[in-house]
Amino acid sequence: MSEILRISQLNVTPKNDTSRLLVNQANFSLSTGKTTCIVGESGSGKSLTALTIMGLLSKQLQASGNVVFQGQDITQLDDKAMQTIRGAKIGMIFQEPMTSLNPVLTVGYQIGEPLTAHLRLKGQALKSRVAELLEQVGIPASRADSYPDELSGGQRQRVMIAMSIACEPALLIADEPTTALDVTVQAQVLKLLDALKTRMNMAMLFITHDFGVVADIADDVIVMFRGEIVETGTRDQVLNHPQHPYTKALLACVPDAEGLKTLKPIDYAWLSQEATA
Ligand SMILES: Nc1ncnc2c1ncn2[C@@H]1O[C@H](COP(=O)(O)OP(=O)(O)OP(=O)(O)O)[C@@H](O)[C@H]1O
Numbered sequence: 001m002s003e004i005l006r007i008s009q010l011n012v013t014p015k016n017d018t019s020r021l022l023v024n025q026a027n028f029s030l031s032t033g034k035t036t037c038i039v040g041e042s043g044s045g046k047s048l049t050a051l052t053i054m055g056l057l058s059k060q061l062q063a064s065g066n067v068v069f070q071g072q073d074i075t076q077l078d079d080k081a082m083q084t085i086r087g088a089k090i091g092m093i094f095q096e097p098m099t100s101l102n103p104v105l106t107v108g109y110q111i112g113e114p115l116t117a118h119l120r121l122k123g124q125a126l127k128s129r130v131a132e133l134l135e136q137v138g139i140p141a142s143r144a145d146s147y148p149d150e151l152s153g154g155q156r157q158r159v160m161i162a163m164s165i166a167c168e169p170a171l172l173i174a175d176e177p178t179t180a181l182d183v184t185v186q187a188q189v190l191k192l193l194d195a196l197k198t199r200m201n202m203a204m205l206f207i208t209h210d211f212g213v214v215a216d217i218a219d220d221v222i223v224m225f226r227g228e229i230v231e232t233g234t235r236d237q238v239l240n241h242p243q244h245p246y247t248k249a250l251l252a253c254v255p256d257a258e259g260l261k262t263l264k265p266i267d268y269a270w271l272s273q274e275a276t277a
């Protein structure tokens with residue numbers, strides 16, 4: 001397994017309040033062919049970490065540290081250079097798929113956009129590749145002429161996946177791609193992403209707050225708590241032998257297979273004492 005991305009000492013802060021560390025000294029690496037899950041509750045810095053890799057942080061925020069992708073520190077790149085990587089070598093499925101598709105353009109057109117922009121595909125070659133991508137994500141190629149609102153939520157999510165893998169990225173970032181879907185469709189989409197990762201030998205960074213998803217697809221796990229990475233390890237290490245009190249507390253909130261275990265709310269006062277002990 002070769003390393004494809006390494007993040008070191010990543011901090012993200014508001015520009016007007018640099019003492020507020022939204023991401024605090026994050027360090028991790030990703031490898032080709034592996035799925036790494038970032039898990040953590042709402043507001044823990046998961047999306048900001050992903051957006052920093054994509055060079056898409058909001059203008060009010062700033063990042064420091066290094067993001068080395070395929071041997072190159074991409075934090076040093078200008079917008080134009082970053083555009084050749086974003087959507088081509090690094091694909092991303094955003095947290096809010098319904099708002100990421102343009103309602104007035106057909107899904108075929110939208111899947112074709114990255115192919116035209118990055119690979120200069122047009123005409124019949126473009127049409128064939130769009131058809132192939134739709135089939136790959138389990139949508140009949142004849143739906144290329146449909147508009148997003150003519151598709152189900154699960155199909156729209158599949159369209160987002162088709163767009164994100166269109167240029168065969170080396171790294172795919174998926175930010176809670178299944179949260180809005182019902183359980184059955186969620187399982188199908190997870191299976192699809194896992195199969196695509198294997199077939200295309202991508203590295204996948206998968207953001208979730210759901211340990212069921214982690215158990216299904218992760219090779220490695222990163223646990224974030226209030227902007228900090230508090231634990232990293234293989235799926236087995238983190239799920240079966242958690243070290244950090246926050247990971248233990250998060251896992252205690254997950255119902256077991258029979259759903260009989262009493263769910264425990266996280267006791268933050270206790271946690272803060274433990275974490276600083
Ligand atoms: N533009 C911004 N300006 C100021 N603070 C921000 C901005 N964007 C995000 N934040 C803050 O940064 C923190 C981390 O946000 P982030 O979106 O990474 O959370 P998350 O872990 O992805 O949560 P969720 O599971 O809800 O998606 C939050 O406290 C959020 O309020």
Ligand SMILES: [Mg+2]
Pocket residue numbers: 046047048095175
């Ligand atoms: Mg998020």
